[in-house]
Amino acid sequence: MMKVWLIHLSEPTHSDKWGGVGLHFWDLSDHFQHQDKSITSINFLRYLEQEWDRIAGNEFAYCNRLRANDYISLFEGAGFDVCRYETQEDQEARRSMKDGFMVDERFGITVLMIFAAQASGLH
Numbered sequence: 001m002m003k004v005w006l007i008h009l010s011e012p013t014h015s016d017k018w019g020g021v022g023l024h025f026w027d028l029s030d031h032f033q034h035q036d037k038s039i040t041s042i043n044f045l046r047y048l049e050q051e052w053d054r055i056a057g058n059e060f061a062y063c064n065r066l067r068a069n070d071y072i073s074l075f076e077g078a079g080f081d082v083c084r085y086e087t088q089e090d091q092e093a094r095r096s097m098k099d100g101f102m103v104d105e106r107f108g109i110t111v112l113m114i115f116a117a118q119a120s121g122l123h
Contacts (some may be wrong), residue, residue, distance in 0.1 A: 021117040022080075026071065029090065029110040031063045040101070041110045042093045068112040080116040087101075087112055 029041035044052065044065060056063050066074075068087050075082050093101075117118035 006096045019113070021083075024114045024116070025072075026112045028092070030066060030111055032061075040093050040096045041090045042096070042098055042101070046101070058070045071112060071114060075114060075116045080118055082116050085113065 018080065030044035033039050033041050033043060044056070044063060045053065052065065055061070068085070072082055072085060087109045090110040093110060
């Protein structure tokens, strides 16, 4: 998935001649949680890659598991200056991590918004 994002971010756009800027918003939660309130917004992060591909590796149930730091790295790697980013934490996800849900702490972030400019763009 990260390769696809890198290709997309590096493709020229019409805004290139103006030093384009962009505002991007992601829901980083487990989309299955929107229908099943018995699971947390970070439930999908408990699965190993092979298990997750079996559960959701298809066009009907696909949900990528990139995290906020992955998106920021992708933008920077594609030559964008990340002028600002904001995140929102899910407090229920934080509580479940404290109660033994074993995932990295940065996974408590479930919303990301990035404002980025091409390296030659205005800030």
